[in-house]
Amino acid sequence: MLFRVALSLAALAGLPLVDAVDPLVKLNYITYRGVARSTGVTEWLGIRYAAPPLGELRWRAPQAPLNNETVIEADTHGLICLSTPGTPGDPTTSEDCLYLDVYAPSNASSSSKLPVYLFIQGGGFNVDSNPNYNGTGLIQASEMNIVIVNFNYRVGLYGFLASQEVVDNGNTNVGLLDQRMVMQWVQQYISQFGGDPEHVVLGGDSAGGASILLHLTAYGGRDDGLFQAAAAESATFGNMLTISQSQYQYDAIIERVGCGYEVVEDTLGCLRSLNVSYLQANNYNVPYPNLGAGASAPIYMYQPTIDGGLITDYSYRLLQQGHFIKVPVIFGDDTNGGTIFTPKNTSSYQEMDQFLNDQFSAMTANQLLIMNAMYPPAETYPDSGPFWRTVSNAYGEMRFMCPSQAVGSAYNQFSAAGAWIYSYNVMDPLEMEGGYGVPHTIEINAIWGPYNVAPGSAPASYYPGQSNAAIIPIIQGYWTSFIRTYNPNIYRLAGSPEWVQWNAWAKDRLLFQTNATAMEIVDYGQQARCAYLQSIGVLTQQ
Template sequence: MFLLFSALLLGIQCSAVHASSAQVIDTGKHISYNGFTRNGSDSFLNIRYAKDTGLRRFGPPEAFVPAVGTAFNNTVAGKSFFGFALSEPLRGEKSLNVGLRDQRLALDWVQENIVHFGGDKDKVTIFGQSSGALSVTMQITAFGGTQKAPFQQAIIESTALEPTQTSNLTLDTFNAVAKLSGCSNGTDPQSASTLACLRGLSMESLFNATLTKQALDAANNIGDTYLPTIDGDFVPEAPSALLAAGKFSRIPFMAGWMKDDATPFTLTTIQTTADTLAYISITSPGLTPATLNSLLALYPITDFAPNTTPALSAEFYRTAQIFRDILLTCPNFLLGAAMAKKFTSKSPPIYLFMQNQTILDSKPTGPTGLGIIHTSELPYVFGQFADYNTTNSTLFPTASDYELHERQSRSWSTFAWTGRPSIDGKRTLEGWTGSYDEWTGDVEGISGTKVYTIGGGNAGLSAIQQGAIAAQKLASRCAYLNSADVIKQLKY
């Protein structure tokens, strides 16, 4: 069973084979949930698991206890935001990282209630992409592994850990929003009075101030304005330190990235080595000049070729590859090695992958020539090719795309059900076994690692020095980026 959750509202989707009906009754609590059935699945949306925030804005969630006899209409989805406000008064309340705490409470709710929906609390798989993938890893490392995780498996797509988590990014954003919203004019943005003012503002005012701050920083970060922060509790130490010390839950997982994951976020005007240095310095401001020069040596321009049709330079592709490896690729190996060590057995259930096929290579995504971009896996996992057709352009999936959709979506659901992404005779991706025969002692998590290439040429499992992935030179590049000194500079 997959679990997809947002900060305030929980949505559950169950296969019709094992699902409840469109109405669920909890006889113990005398409450009922009304959902809907579509395409053979029963869906229950907008399930309330926490109390309204109200005057406790930025505070940790409290479980919602419905009155006896309540009937819920769970046919409409919802959303929320502002889970990572950083204020010293909030630290004293243990109210930092409330976005992650909201997710945790949702998972706790599932453990207690999923049986009523035909689910198994011992077969819960959490699944995130991009920032959602970071949330998944933060749930794995939650409380330094001292509390039992309310899930059994995880799927992580396009980022396992994010640089700048231990920087002042979130603090600077909070302080700026306090000023932009008029709550810290002439006062300390970290004061209790500023926090009280922010709690009294409308959500629209706070949202607009946050958007203004994000727009001001558009050229100076990798797109995030808030990130999880060390709070001594949910995030007791830097995530990399937790991994190094084995302070996290032992969880089987799949994790991967797109072949050209970062091209949509890289300036297409990049032409020179100086442009590359400038861009990487902006997106990873903690890197020293010596480290930047080492990266240039690890990613020589001769490894990249220009694309003349969309007029993208070799330097553009060089920059995008460095950016991808820093943010979206190499952290997977760090997490993988730490988890392999945690299992202390041969063939630990860790499955790394690289997506090498896409339908997102034309006008709906902007310039052509960007390759296998961020989110390329999603149409295959969910099978919603038509959703990417727009007014001005239409995508034309090939027979190969439909074949890959069937196998890739089955691998994702098979992993959720069995803990393995590949089963003979079940039309899953073929031959996908674990990435580690056993932990080798390689702290950077590179040597002997195998990666499954999904789609495209040379699909299948291979060591990172072989197959479709060999040209990316991840053995040397990620070993460097995952070294303790560079991680310290990347601030995670």
């Protein structure tokens, strides 16, 4: 009788009638034992989601992980994927790097069907720069109502090498295919951790934000049901090449390592046979071949490639044509997104133009002249050239700020699902003093919480009791509401303003500022500059 009463009370309360998820989770190929923390969150670290991409699996789509009968203690993060430029001997990295982490409320059950936040880290597609973020803070901010997954994926030489040889005997864009492999893993297994495979929200910063757009437009906008909404922070629109345009990168690496056409017949097979330490020692960027003398290598050379499959065209063109999945999205950027990338000693428009051309090799002399007119000399700072902030303003709007607004306008035109656009202007005293302003991806520290990102990476002002601490619950309220409901407003922090959807005509976005977060209309100067940059986006290969 008491048992039946307990069941009835549980049913009335909406409580699960099964035990919480066991830290011991048996997958089809392996069993992992997670760790239940005193925070109320259980974490499973270092779960292998694909076979080691070694030897013959270099530059191939990820393969299913091998069966393993042993129980693995999931208490340690997997090693991070190798970067470009290479860092031989870095003990934190490995070519065997395809691992993910899961964080879930300890009281969740296999029938909880909690919303899933699947986070794609950034790093310019050349480094995994946001590894091992701890999901505890966001789960607590959601009132224990979400599950979080983050992961490593192949980058740089190993993730985005493209050439005819790779097309003939491998796969292009394997870093993006790794990401889709994780999405498929979530579909198959996340319910065992308390998550709902039919309620998956993608998150990502920088190249992770760009990845989100590439998945929204993948295969011309084909919806494979892998996610239902997406939130992109500081998404980047980089320079994208075709297979044939990327050939020079392949030709350069095979010559450097002794696998050139005059040496061996199977150049790709030769590359696959090389010791990874030797590859890393020779893994560096070279300038675009069409720029001539005076050119420098781009910051990020290996990029997603237009391959006619996963990526069918430039992002701008796909947006303009409506070829994307119509789900709710958040996109936005920081006030000074360019400052951490541009040369501090930039002293003239000529040097600014060279930097921009080094990054966007298709830019014409006339386009650069117009950029010079749009970006007058800006404020100066000690220990920097007089045009550092000028080139930073141009690069930041071209690569980050204006593309996010273009996404909002495309969704406003083609989708009824909704697009929310933001500008992040939370000023950290040290960043402001150094001239960096509100730099690229700094909002990631607020979204996850300063204790949950890499040690030492969050600004001191974000911690409890400091000047910017108040922004943390505000932005977490919007993000966790969006993860839970596909709408940032439902569970936003009490007193926070309603975040109005982007309208292509009104151009209204949410401005994040400590103690002053509010809706704003994009100023007319930025509207005009973005209109031009968006109009040449296809010509600049974005």
